[in-house]
Amino acid sequence: MTRPRRRRPAPARRGPGFATRAVHAGEGSTHGDVRPVATPLYQTVSFSFPSAAEASAIAAGESAAPWYSRIGNPTVAALERAIADLEGAESAFAAASGMGAVATLLLANLRAGDHVVADSGVYGGTYNLLRRELPRFGVETTFIETNDPARLREAWRPNTRLLYVDSPGNPTLRVLDLPALAELARARGAWFVVDNTFCTPYLQRPLELGAHAVVHSATKYLSGHGDAIAGLVAGECALVEPGRIAGLREFGAVCAPFVAWLVERGLHTLPLRMERHCASALRVAEWLESRPEVAWVRYPWLPSHPQRALARRQMRGGSGVLVFELKGGISAGAALLDAVELCTHAVSLGDTRTLIMHPASTMHAPTPPEERLALGVTDGLVRLSVGLEDVEDIIGDLEQALGKARAAGG
Ligand SMILES: Cc1ncc(COP(=O)(O)O)c(C=O)c1O
Incomplete structure (x- = not known):
């Protein structure tokens, strides 16, 4: 008599792993019948309109076809798809530098009268933007060690709209409790933004820990070879889309196609x-x-x-x-x-x-x-x-x- 074979539980279905997505997440660009394997570089300012009707549809926002590279470019879009996938984000936009990403995100989402609480360990450029530039537009920031709950409570105001941190901080390498900060910001109805440059989504995924958006200087590990300056924001549509639409169209700190191409290639490794x-x-x-x-x-x-x-x-x-x-x-x-x-x-x-x-x-x-x-x-x-x-x-x-x-x- 053969012994009944114990059935092994079927392995849990899971999506592709991180390394697989790092290689493939930006794929999907086609050009007519041409099916490039590597992401093609669309080094062009504009894209011709196939017809007057198509041009009207694009202008009316009824078609997503690219037409002008400040507003949309397929090479840049490939990078945006890839980082959104790796961070587990609804949406992402690429910018001309890490500071371009930070400034675009903040300018597109804050208004006069808003208050920001920021960790004292944020990158120097972010510190200067919050400390010296945004007050001219009526946005005030309080800098504190956000790991200290008493100081955090003291710094919070009824008009605090955003909590901004880098973890680990620079140059202290202080690590912040991201889930605790996310819980606090969410309970008080504020956005929580994390600069994830030092870790990249391979080492830390703030959105899974409760953040609304992450910011990257893609100049660093994401591109990884010291030859490209770029920035990225990934997160919830409500925070990211104003950055993409108003921010990039009107503020204009867009990522150049060749730079996006370098960063997307960097993600593979x-x-x-x-x-x-x-x-x-x-x-x-x-x-x-x-x-x-x-x-x-x-x-x-x-x-x-x-x-x-x-x-x-x-x-x-x-x-x-x-x-x-x-x-x-x-x-x-x-x-x-x-x-x-x-x-x-x-x-x-x-x-x-x-x-x-x-x-x-x-x-x-x-x-x-x-x-x-x-x-x-x-x-x-x-x-x-x-x-x-x-x-x-x-x-x-x-x-x-x-x-x-x-x-x-x-
Ligand atoms: C943590 C962090 N965030 C943002 C930036 C700004 O990035 P970029 O130099 O690409 O504008 C830097 C630059 O060093 C950084 O270290």
Whole structure:
């Protein structure tokens, strides 16, 4: 007698995985009978109207056919489809830069009399936009550490319309409790927007944690090769569509087709690159913690990170950026940057190359020390965006540079 075979439960049906979608989500452009495999580059300003009737239908908004590239371009649309898919968003729009995306989103959705609560760790450009530019249009912002519930309650006003955060923050790498912030904003009827540049949707999906929209500097990990400046917004239609329609038509910070093409191509390798960035950054962070020249290292995946448990709940990896404090202060930082050979002394992050910077002796040199310290830019702070080189070579370069900096008295 044959034993009855135990039936295995059918595997749960699921959609394609992240890596599959990263490769295929932008597909779908056709041109007549031509069926390109890679996303075609529509490097054109306008698209001819097939007939007067079609032109009227387009002008009346009854046809979605492209006609002018500031208003719509198939290469840019492929990128928008791809990021909407990867973030799990209803809609997305591409912009000329990360700041173009932030400004377009805020200008299209806020009006005079609105109030914003923003985390004090937001990117410097976003800080300046909220702090210096939007008040001219009647929009005020209160900056606080949003992980502190008492300060958050105190900062909230009846006219608070939007809560804006970057997580992890820059340069503190402070991780914020996104589900708790989403719950608070939703309970009080405000929009919740998260800058997801440092993580990308591969490591963190704020919309699944309750945010209404995410913003990206696609200049960083999404394009990933240090050769394209672009921005993206993805989220609920109610917030994203005003950005696309009024924002891009009237404010005009559109993404150029060739740049969109580069970013969409970058997305295909995003999971592979992020895995490598995360693994190498953790190795470098652990190695730096063992160095006598280094006072402390901040990286979300290190046991020493103050929000490590939170980071592990809402992120899939620590990403590629870490910061460390040199015991020798400003002179040690400057000496280290003069001594690196493989690491490139440059701003930005998320590149294939390892990028290193010492804000106190460079960009923040003119900033008064108290103001600089309030931003978290301490004397010996070094930011490292760990690239895709062999990690032994990155560590070897830092080792020789730390040695030279020490010998120079830094
Ligand atoms: C977290 C974050 N958001 C936004 C931006 C602005 O992006 P972009 O330089 O593409 O305008 C940057 C730039 O460094 C950034 O680091």
